[in-house]
Amino acid sequence: MLRESREQTGEDYDLAAITAIAEDEDGNIPQGDLLAAFAEAIIVGTPEQLDQTRQAVLDALGPAEMVDAAGVAGFFNGIDRVADSTGTVLEDWKDAGSEMRDALGISAFAAQKAALDQE
Amino acid sequence: MTYFDYSDAPVPVRQDLVDAHNRAWDRIAHAGTWLTGAERTAIAAEARHARGCALCAEQKAALSPFAVTGEHDTLGQVSAEKVEMIHRIVADPGRLTKSWVAGRLSVIPDTDYVETVSIIAHVTAIDTFAHAIGVAPRPLPEPQPGEPARYRPAEARLNDFWVPNITAEEAGENEADLFKGRQSNIRRAMTLVPAEVRHFFDLGTYQYLGGEAMREFVKKVRSITRAQIELVAGRVSAINQCTY
Numbered sequence: 001m002l003r004e005s006r007e008q009t010g011e012d013y014d015l016a017a018i019t020a021i022a023e024d025e026d027g028n029i030p031q032g033d034l035l036a037a038f039a040e041a042i043i044v045g046t047p048e049q050l051d052q053t054r055q056a057v058l059d060a061l062g063p064a065e066m067v068d069a070a071g072v073a074g075f076f077n078g079i080d081r082v083a084d085s086t087g088t089v090l091e092d093w094k095d096a097g098s099e100m101r102d103a104l105g106i107s108a109f110a111a112q113k114a115a116l117d118q119e
Numbered sequence: 120m121t122y123f124d125y126s127d128a129p130v131p132v133r134q135d136l137v138d139a140h141n142r143a144w145d146r147i148a149h150a151g152t153w154l155t156g157a158e159r160t161a162i163a164a165e166a167r168h169a170r171g172c173a174l175c176a177e178q179k180a181a182l183s184p185f186a187v188t189g190e191h192d193t194l195g196q197v198s199a200e201k202v203e204m205i206h207r208i209v210a211d212p213g214r215l216t217k218s219w220v221a222g223r224l225s226v227i228p229d230t231d232y233v234e235t236v237s238i239i240a241h242v243t244a245i246d247t248f249a250h251a252i253g254v255a256p257r258p259l260p261e262p263q264p265g266e267p268a269r270y271r272p273a274e275a276r277l278n279d280f281w282v283p284n285i286t287a288e289e290a291g292e293n294e295a296d297l298f299k300g301r302q303s304n305i306r307r308a309m310t311l312v313p314a315e316v317r318h319f320f321d322l323g324t325y326q327y328l329g330g331e332a333m334r335e336f337v338k339k340v341r342s343i344t345r346a347q348i349e350l351v352a353g354r355v356s357a358i359n360q361c362t363y
Contacts (some may be wrong), residue, residue, distance in 0.1 A: 029346045039354040042251045051291060054253060063130035064342040069250030069351050071136060075326035076355040078244030082319070083363035085236050086213040086308040087220060087281030090363055109213060109360040116185065117216040 035069055042073045078096050128254050139325035140248075140257075143241050148260035152270055152312045153230045156262035159238055160165055161196035165205045166239045167246060168194050175210035175249075177320050184214050187229060187313070199273065200226040201235065208239050213360025221279040229283055230312055237315035244322060268314070275311045285310040301334065305363060 018081075038053040043051070057066045082088070122144040123131040149156050165236040169175060172192040177185040182208075193202045204223050207215060213309050224232060246256045274291050275283045283289075284307045287298040294313050297306060309315045323329060328348070341348060356363070 004334050029161070030344070031347065035343070035351050036348055036354045038191075038251075039351045040358060043248060043355055043358045046303035050251070054251070057278050061343070064133075064256070067130060067136070067252060068341045068343050070248050070345070071326035072348050072351045073251055074244045074246075075353050076352045077247040077359065078240035078242075078319075079323070080361040080363070081208050081243055082211045082236055082240045082308050082357050083305055083361055084215050084298060084359075085208045085220065086233070086284070086362050088215055088304050089279050091302070091304050093180050103155075107242055110362045112248040112360075113216055113362065114139045115172075116183065116214055119217050 025026050031057070034060055038066075038069060042070070043077060121243035122260055123257055125252075125254065128252055130252065132252070133340040136325045139322050140245055142246060143322050144257070144260045144316050147238060147241060148263045150263075152268045152314050153228070154236050154267055156265060158197075159234075161194075162201070162205065162235050162238045162258055165194055165197050165202065165257070166209050167256065168192070169206040169209040172206055173212065175206050178207075178212045184211050185219070204235060205239060208236065209243070209318045214363075217281050220279075224282070233282055233312045234311050234315055237309055239320055239335050240319055241322060243301065244326060248251045248326065259339065270313075272310065272313060280304075283311045284310075285313075286310060292331065300330075305312045310318075 006070050032038060034053065038057050041049040041053040054066060082102075121141060121332065121343045123140040123175050125137055143350075147156075147159050149159075151159055154162070169191070174187070174189045174191050177189070178187045181187045191202050191206045197205070200223070202243050204227060207219070218339060227235075242259075249256050272285055272291065272294055274289045274294070276285075276289075278286065285294055285297075286307065287302050291312075297310060297313060302329045306316060309319065320329065324332075325349050327341065328335075336345050339345070343351075
C-alpha cells in the first residue's frame with residue numbers, strides 16, 4: 001500500500017524505511033522516523049520507550065494524529081494474525097517483485113517459515 | 120451496551136472509533152456463527168492471558184519455536200487444542216506454518232478455527248490500541264445467551280490458502296457484499312465464517328480505513344497522511360514478520 005501511495009502521489013518514499021532500524025530514517029515521509037519508532041515501541045518496546053515515542057508523536061503531530069497512528073498499529077497487529085494463521089497469499093497486483101521483497105525482508109520471513117515447515 | 124468511552128485516555132478518541140470498539144465487544148459477547156457467547160468470551164480472555172505465558176516467551180525466543188514444548192499458562196476455560204492454537208497465534212504469528220495449521224484443523228473444526236482467529240484478531244487490535252494510547256485494556260464483556268447461527272457458505276473450499284475460503288469468482292449472493300470493489304486476499308481469509316469478515320473489517324474501517332477511503336491515496340482522510348498510515352502499518356507487519 002505504501003508503494004501504491006508513492007505511485008499515486010508521485011512522492012519518492014523509501015520503502016525500506018518500513019524495516020529500517022535507524023532512528024533518523026524517515027523514508028522521506030514527514031515525521032516517518034517518529035511514527036516508525038512509535039509503531040515499534042507499541043509492538044515490542046519497553047513502557048519507557050512507548051511513553052517517549054508517544055510523547056514525541058504528540059509534540060510533533062498532535063493528539064488526533066497519535067490516536068490515528070495507534071489505531072492503525074492496533075489493527076495491523078490484529079490483521080497480521082489473520083493473515084499468518086490462514087496462509088493468506090499475496091495478490092499479484094500487490095506483489096512488489098522479488099527485489100523489493102528482499103529489501104523489505106519479506107523474502108527472509110518466507111524462507112524462515114518454509115524451513116520451519118520442513119522440521 | 121457501552122463498554123468503551125476512553126474517558127480516562129490522555130487524549131480525545133474519535134467517537135466513531137469508540138463506537139466501533141463497543142460494537143466489537145458486543146459481538147464477542149453474543150453467539151457467533153459456530154461459537155456461543157460464553158465460548159467467544161473465553162477465547163478472548165485466553166488470547167489476552169496468552170501474552171504473559173512463559174512457555175510462549177520461551178518458544179518465541181527459540182530458533183525453532185516448535186522444538187520447545189511444555190505447558191501453556193492457561194485460564195483453563197478452553198480445550199488444550201484451542202489453548203495451543205490461541206497461544207501460538209498471539210505470541211509468534213510470523214512463524215506459523217502450513218503443517219502446524221493442518222495439525223490444528225485435524226483436531227479443531229475449520230469453522231471453529233476461523234471464528235477463533237477472528238476473536239483473537241479483534242482483541243489484539245483493540246488491546247494494542249489501548250496500550251498504544253496509554254490506557255489499561257478494557258474489561259472483557261460478559262457472555263450473552265443465544266445460539267450460534269451455524270451457517271457455512273457452500274462456496275467455501277480449500278485452495279491456495281491454509282483454511283477453506285471463498286474466491287471472488289465463486290462467491291454466492293449471500294457473500295456478494297464481501298467482494299465489492301478491488302479485491303484483497305486478506306478479505307478472503309475468513310470467508311468460511313462470513314460474519315467475522317464483516318465484523319473485523321467494520322473495526323478496520325475505523326482503526327484503519329474502509330471502503331472508498333481505501334482507494335484514496337491523495338486526499339487526507341485521517342489526521343495523518345496515507346503514506347504515514349502505510350508506514351505505521353508496514354512497520355508493525357515487518358516487526359510481526361508477516362509475509363502477506
